[in-house]
Amino acid sequence: MKDSSNVSERELQPPAVGISVVIFALDMNNENSDLFPAMQIPLVRRIRQPYIGKWALPGSNLRGGVSLETMARDALESTTRLQPEYLEQLCTFGDPDRSGSALPMVSIVYWALIDSSELANSNAKNPSAKNMQSAGLEPVENVRFFPVDSLPELAFDHRMIIDYAVERARNKIEYSDLATRLVGEEFTLRQLRSVYEAVRGQSMDPANFRRKMLASGLLKPTGEKLKSTKHRPAALYRYVFSSSVRSSGVRDFDIRGSDAYSSGGRGLNHSISHAPL
Numbered sequence: 001m002k003d004s005s006n007v008s009e010r011e012l013q014p015p016a017v018g019i020s021v022v023i024f025a026l027d028m029n030n031e032n033s034d035l036f037p038a039m040q041i042p043l044v045r046r047i048r049q050p051y052i053g054k055w056a057l058p059g060s061n062l063r064g065g066v067s068l069e070t071m072a073r074d075a076l077e078s079t080t081r082l083q084p085e086y087l088e089q090l091c092t093f094g095d096p097d098r099s100g101s102a103l104p105m106v107s108i109v110y111w112a113l114i115d116s117s118e119l120a121n122s123n124a125k126n127p128s129a130k131n132m133q134s135a136g137l138e139p140v141e142n143v144r145f146f147p148v149d150s151l152p153e154l155a156f157d158h159r160m161i162i163d164y165a166v167e168r169a170r171n172k173i174e175y176s177d178l179a180t181r182l183v184g185e186e187f188t189l190r191q192l193r194s195v196y197e198a199v200r201g202q203s204m205d206p207a208n209f210r211r212k213m214l215a216s217g218l219l220k221p222t223g224e225k226l227k228s229t230k231h232r233p234a235a236l237y238r239y240v241f242s243s244s245v246r247s248s249g250v251r252d253f254d255i256r257g258s259d260a261y262s263s264g265g266r267g268l269n270h271s272i273s274h275a276p277l
Helices: 004-012 068-080 116-125 157-174 178-183 189-199 206-215 242-250
Strands: 015-024 040-045 059-061 087-092 105-112 143-147 219-227 234-239
Touching: 004 015, 004 059, 004 219, 015 087, 015 157, 040 068, 040 105, 059 087, 068 087, 068 105, 105 157, 105 178, 116 242, 178 234, 189 234
Parallel strands: 015 105
Antiparallel strands: 015 040, 015 059, 040 143, 087 105, 219 234
């Protein structure tokens, strides 16, 4: 039986504050694949109580004299050896019961996006991190990548945090350059469609996607082509975000229109309330 006086004492203590990070990664190297890639995230197996042995998001406790973003980056590098270029504060989670029987805890959550080139650079600098995006491998002790639609049992409320981050990504990809953070600076239309499909969790009609993207004014051809063993050489593009395009956004050409999607796509169906960043 729990000592009620100790429980009451813990509930009255000010909460600890920590940093948690959700990292989205896609493997865009397989141009020949007919399946769109799944979004994956790295999780860390906890080695202490509470929730010992459970998987959790990378994170750390708050430290004095260090900025929140620096702590988020330090937490990522120390656990996953990743150094993402894109890092943004997502939300703060502070439900009094989120820590279970442990001391109350407030988590300031950041999210990061890793494209294939960043992941390749990390692999080159850290040989033991090679092929980290392949689910089931453990390149760093107690760290593993999981598809977002096939997550293990998680510690604390980290499943809720991941669900929220996925929904934010799905909404934000419609009106920002978020896709470029995952596909890289130069890409084929096939690769770009794969990013949209992976984030949205749903297949898209190639012809309609191509027509709408080329008519959007968001893309500029580089003049180069990507050679492929399975498909004919594909033109490479890069995003062009002028002030007028940024103000109008991708939503104006309705990339989410029903004619752009094919049936049979996979996805997550979670009802998440959204809040501005």
